[in-house]
Amino acid sequence: MFRDRFAFLLLLLALLPAGAILAQAEPDPPLVDPFREWRDVEKNSLTKSRFAYVDGDQACLWPETGQRMLIPVARLSEEDREWIADHPLRILRGKVVFVADGDTIGVLDADNQQRRVRLEGIDAPESNQAFGNKSKRILSDACHGKEVLVVYTSEDQYGRILGQIYVDDRWLNHDQIESGMAWHYRHFSGDAHLAELQKQSQKAQKGIWSDPNPQQPWRFRLDERRRREAEEEKAKAAEMTAPTGFWLNSSSGVRHNAQCDHYGKTSRGRYCTAEEGKPCGICGG
Numbered sequence: 001m002f003r004d005r006f007a008f009l010l011l012l013l014a015l016l017p018a019g020a021i022l023a024q025a026e027p028d029p030p031l032v033d034p035f036r037e038w039r040d041v042e043k044n045s046l047t048k049s050r051f052a053y054v055d056g057d058q059a060c061l062w063p064e065t066g067q068r069m070l071i072p073v074a075r076l077s078e079e080d081r082e083w084i085a086d087h088p089l090r091i092l093r094g095k096v097v098f099v100a101d102g103d104t105i106g107v108l109d110a111d112n113q114q115r116r117v118r119l120e121g122i123d124a125p126e127s128n129q130a131f132g133n134k135s136k137r138i139l140s141d142a143c144h145g146k147e148v149l150v151v152y153t154s155e156d157q158y159g160r161i162l163g164q165i166y167v168d169d170r171w172l173n174h175d176q177i178e179s180g181m182a183w184h185y186r187h188f189s190g191d192a193h194l195a196e197l198q199k200q201s202q203k204a205q206k207g208i209w210s211d212p213n214p215q216q217p218w219r220f221r222l223d224e225r226r227r228r229e230a231e232e233e234k235a236k237a238a239e240m241t242a243p244t245g246f247w248l249n250s251s252s253g254v255r256h257n258a259q260c261d262h263y264g265k266t267s268r269g270r271y272c273t274a275e276e277g278k279p280c281g282i283c284g285g
């Protein structure tokens with residue numbers, strides 16, 4: 001009985017689209033309020049800020065938007081000073097030399113090296129999506145040629161900096177979502193503030209939300225990739241019409257040689273090169 005159920009579950013899993021399995025394997029991070037309350041030595045509240053950047057003997061606190069505050073570190077409560085020590089931040093200051101799209105910019109660092117900076121927690125429409133160009137233009141208007149401050153803790157898998165970007169008192173990650181120029185990148189960000197901000201722009205039908213059913217950029221990229229792969233497979237199939245001595249089962253990706261019973265016989269397949277696919281376990285491909 002158990003074995004049957006187990007087999008049934010396996011069958012269900014096999015029928016689920018790959019995306020659903022992926023989403024199950026990596027759930028979205030829980031939503032967390034990114035702001036904490038900062039207090040002075042007498043425990044009076046100063047402001048709410050997601051972090052503090054320490055420059056010399058001053059701590060810089062950023063409220064959600066608007067004026068940032070400079071507080072002497074010595075005036076902060078002991079707990080806050082400990083928090084700063086436990087949460088080291090990296091800072092990049094420099095001029096924005098390019099804007100790639102609505103969520104990625106290039107910043108020239110102190111050594112005149114161009115650093116690619118991805119705005120953390122947001123995902124802007126691709127250039128060939130609705131609002132892709134507008135999103136880029138709005139980010140460009142806000143920062144191109146200007147000095148920015150990038151606060152970050154890590155780089156992403158492509159070596160890009162993933163950070164919060166500030167121009168004077170503007171917080172660009174926030175602004176792009178507020179103006180409906182980007183999505184909250186929910187799968188990678190548990191920032192409850194950005195999530196709430198997106199809800200508000202959606203309600204106000206700003207930017208991308210003027211379309212009642214806009215396509216998520218990550219969904220768009222996945223569709224594009226699948227379409228490209230299907231086209232490549234089609235082009236390859238058109239190229240491989242004459243027998244080559246190798247046969248690719250295009251459903252399983254297994255390659256058979258001319259001696260195999262499956263050669264030219266699988267319901268979906270085409271002739272292929274000796275390098276394509278995985279070799280068959282029986283004929284050796």
Ligand SMILES: [Zn+2]
Nearest residue numbers: 256260280283
């Ligand atoms: Zn075979």
